[in-house]
Amino acid sequence: MTVILFAIPLFFLLIGLELYVDSKRKTGHYRTNDAITSLSAGVLSRMMAIGHQLIPFTIYVLVFDAVAMFELPQAWWVWLVAFVAYDFFYYWNHRMGHEISILWAAHVVHHSSEDYNLTTALRQTSGAIFSWVFYLPLAFVGFTPEMIITVGALNLVYQFWVHTQHINTLGWMERIFVTPSNHRVHHAQNPVYIDKNYGGVFILWDRLFGTYIPELKEEPVVFGIRGALNSFNPIMANLQVYSQLAKDSYYTRRWSDKFRVWFGRTGWRPADVSKRFPKEKLPLQQFKKYHPHIHKSVMRYSLLQHVIMLVISLYFLLNLSALSGIQQVTIVTTVVIMSIQNGFILSQSTLALAIEGPRLLMLPLLWIAAGVGIAALWFALSCVVSLIALLYAVRHSNYRRPLDDVTLSAETAD
Ligand SMILES: [Zn+2]
Ligand SMILES: [Zn+2]
Numbered sequence: 001m002t003v004i005l006f007a008i009p010l011f012f013l014l015i016g017l018e019l020y021v022d023s024k025r026k027t028g029h030y031r032t033n034d035a036i037t038s039l040s041a042g043v044l045s046r047m048m049a050i051g052h053q054l055i056p057f058t059i060y061v062l063v064f065d066a067v068a069m070f071e072l073p074q075a076w077w078v079w080l081v082a083f084v085a086y087d088f089f090y091y092w093n094h095r096m097g098h099e100i101s102i103l104w105a106a107h108v109v110h111h112s113s114e115d116y117n118l119t120t121a122l123r124q125t126s127g128a129i130f131s132w133v134f135y136l137p138l139a140f141v142g143f144t145p146e147m148i149i150t151v152g153a154l155n156l157v158y159q160f161w162v163h164t165q166h167i168n169t170l171g172w173m174e175r176i177f178v179t180p181s182n183h184r185v186h187h188a189q190n191p192v193y194i195d196k197n198y199g200g201v202f203i204l205w206d207r208l209f210g211t212y213i214p215e216l217k218e219e220p221v222v223f224g225i226r227g228a229l230n231s232f233n234p235i236m237a238n239l240q241v242y243s244q245l246a247k248d249s250y251y252t253r254r255w256s257d258k259f260r261v262w263f264g265r266t267g268w269r270p271a272d273v274s275k276r277f278p279k280e281k282l283p284l285q286q287f288k289k290y291h292p293h294i295h296k297s298v299m300r301y302s303l304l305q306h307v308i309m310l311v312i313s314l315y316f317l318l319n320l321s322a323l324s325g326i327q328q329v330t331i332v333t334t335v336v337i338m339s340i341q342n343g344f345i346l347s348q349s350t351l352a353l354a355i356e357g358p359r360l361l362m363l364p365l366l367w368i369a370a371g372v373g374i375a376a377l378w379f380a381l382s383c384v385v386s387l388i389a390l391l392y393a394v395r396h397s398n399y400r401r402p403l404d405d406v407t408l409s410a411e412t413a414d
Pocket of ligand 1: 094098107110111186
């Protein structure tokens with residue numbers, strides 16, 4: 001966690017740099033709506049991890065204390081072996097995350113972006129609650145919990161920089177390491193690229209286990225997933241596949257199929273439900289990014305809310321130990337509500353925009369009631385500024401028409 005917290009300024013610095021390069025080259029690899037969704041998913045993932053990572057960590061410690069075979073020294077070579085060994089198990093964790101339905105339901109979040117830029121790296125799941133199982137062999141061997149947490153965080157930080165389209169192939173590095181080029185392939189929805197290049201730091205595992213494919217000039221990558229999310233709501237991104245699996249499992253008749261829906265190969269569906277609820281997949285050539293147009297002023301309002309949400313999240317992560325339980329719940333609830341609202345606003349929901357007024361009035365009161373202190377006043381101030389921005393956005397978009405027939409405006413968005 002500490003390593004990742006320290007890396008946050010670096011992440012934003014590099015995102016700023018990539019944005020600059022993107023605008024200079026006019027490559028259009030960034031869309032505000034998609035980037036906001038990625039960052040919101042990343043923030044929620046970090047917040048949820050605080051809650052659910054404690055259990056796997058405790059289990060790792062218990063296994064380590066009970067059955068560690070060797071007492072490994074804190075030597076540099078042990079750290080190096082730990083780093084490489086962790087990536088080996090990451091490969092299998094990641095591969096299973098694609099090949100088994102219930103694990104894919106969690107991992108899909110990372111693939112739901114239809115753009116590919118540094119913010120995509122931060123679009124992480126809030127529900128990877130089983131992944132710790134893959135690293136338990138390291139406890140048996142004797143790698144300390146601190147070592148695994150550190151190399152795990154370094155592994156995650158490494159993966160950040162490969163999420164860019166501004167770096168081409170990198171010669172000899174393509175043979176050993178995960179690079180922007182071979183990881184772009186991993187984010188593709190082109191049939192030829194599906195279920196390939198699972199490595200975290202080393203691409204060697206893919207070469208060894210037959211899942212490697214280079215980026216092909218004749219096959220430009222189309223980013224995203226075949227069953228498109230069509231939403232900017234990060235909660236929806238987390239629940240999309242779970243809800244599909246739950247539905248299939250509920251409607252299928254055979255009991256064995258109810259189980260297989262969850263634990264079978266990703267994409268498999270019982271014959272009776274796929275006949276009753278067929279899923280049509282358009283040819284790749286007809287794929288269009290989900291991109292509802294909203295008025296510039298609404299987009300700016302959405303961006304403002306996103307920045308406020310990021311500041312609140314940072315405040316939360318930096319002051320976690322000083323916050324009471326009720327204060328933590330209040331802040332997490334605020335971040336969740338703001339993320340959902342923003343997702344709906346970016347999807348042209350006029351209802352969400354209508355709810356914004358009451359939301360801006362209610363949440364600061366909640367903070368004051370929870371005794372969050374001086375931060376509550378800053379938050380209240382940001383809500384006053386937001387209210388002005390909201391009124392401006394409503395005035396300058398077509399919002400004043402009746403709710404039902406309004407699409408915010410077809411004027412240019414971002
Ligand atoms: Zn993946
Ligand atoms: Zn990725």
